[in-house]
Amino acid sequence: MRLSELAPDVQASVRATRERVARLHAELPANGLVVWTAGNVSERVPGADLFVIKPSGVRYSELSPDNMTVCTLEGEKIDDGTPSSLSPSSDTAAAAYVFRHMPEVGGVVHTHSTYATAFAALHRPIPCVLTMMGDEFGGEVPVGPFAIIGDDSIGRGIVETLRSSRSPAVLMANHGPFTVGKNAEAAVKAAVMVEEVARTVATAQLLGDPVPVAQDHIDALYQRYQNVYGQH
Numbered sequence: 028m029r030l031s032e033l034a035p036d037v038q039a040s041v042r043a044t045r046e047r048v049a050r051l052h053a054e055l056p057a058n059g060l061v062v063w064t065a066g067n068v069s070e071r072v073p074g075a076d077l078f079v080i081k082p083s084g085v086r087y088s089e090l091s092p093d094n095m096t097v098c099t100l101e102g103e104k105i106d107d108g109t110p111s112s113l114s115p116s117s118d119t120a121a122a123a124y125v126f127r128h129m130p131e132v133g134g135v136v137h138t139h140s141t142y143a144t145a146f147a148a149l150h151r152p153i154p155c156v157l158t159m160m161g162d163e164f165g166g167e168v169p170v171g172p173f174a175i176i177g178d179d180s181i182g183r184g185i186v187e188t189l190r191s192s193r194s195p196a197v198l199m200a201n202h203g204p205f206t207v208g209k210n211a212e213a214a215v216k217a218a219v220m221v222e223e224v225a226r227t228v229a230t231a232q233l234l235g236d237p238v239p240v241a242q243d244h245i246d247a248l249y250q251r252y253q254n255v256y257g258q259h
């Protein structure tokens with residue numbers, strides 16, 4: 028598939044998605060969630076069975092709309108105007124699997140943020156001991172299975188774990204957080220929030236035994252934050 032041969036409205040949608048995804052990548056180092064080339068952001072292209080993700084192993088300072096790679100929902104890079112030697116992210120198959128199996132998801136983010144990844148190293152969910160967790164995650168942040176990198180194993184682990192949870196974040200065992208959202212910005216927000224609550228909960232666990240929030244309070248917090256909080 029060649030980008031330059033797609034309908035003009037699809038090309039415009041790809042361009043806008045590349046601009047958004049390039050801009051959102053800058054949020055990962057800005058929020059202290061990644062070092063060097065770790066992590067990635069991906070987003071569906073509205074109106075097409077395509078998504079945009081960063082190229083593999085390229086420094087954040089070198090990312091731009093023009094080198095965001097464009098892939099099919101099968102995880103194949105299309106002829107998108109970038110050099111054919113520019114490989115998409117190692118997590119392309121994982122993101123593609125999520126987009127194929129979770130139609131409500133428009134964005135996927137992966138980081139190695141320190142505190143959330145520490146819980147992943149321990150295979151330990153982040154318990155729901157903060158109102159902020161009831162708000163954003165609707166409960167604990169679950170742990171997903173260990174999965175090898177490079178094929179759709181990570182995607183399978185994300186989907187199977189998040190199916191039974193309200194959380195937009197999963198801690199893949201021995202690896203780190205993957206987050207989802209209706210678009211890439213929502214998934215980036217979940218990546219920022221999961222690191223924030225992981226840091227607070229880890230600190231609380233150093234001080235003592237954090238007290239769980241009661242389930243009826245979690246439900247009320249989640250309902251309010253998801254439906255009432257903020258501007259509508």
Ligand SMILES: O=C(CO)[C@@H](O)[C@H](O)COP(=O)(O)O
Nearest residue numbers: 064065066067083084116117
């Ligand atoms: O941990 C992984 C692989 O899951 C990645 O976050 C790498 O750290 C960055 O890979 P690229 O997106 O640069 O391929």
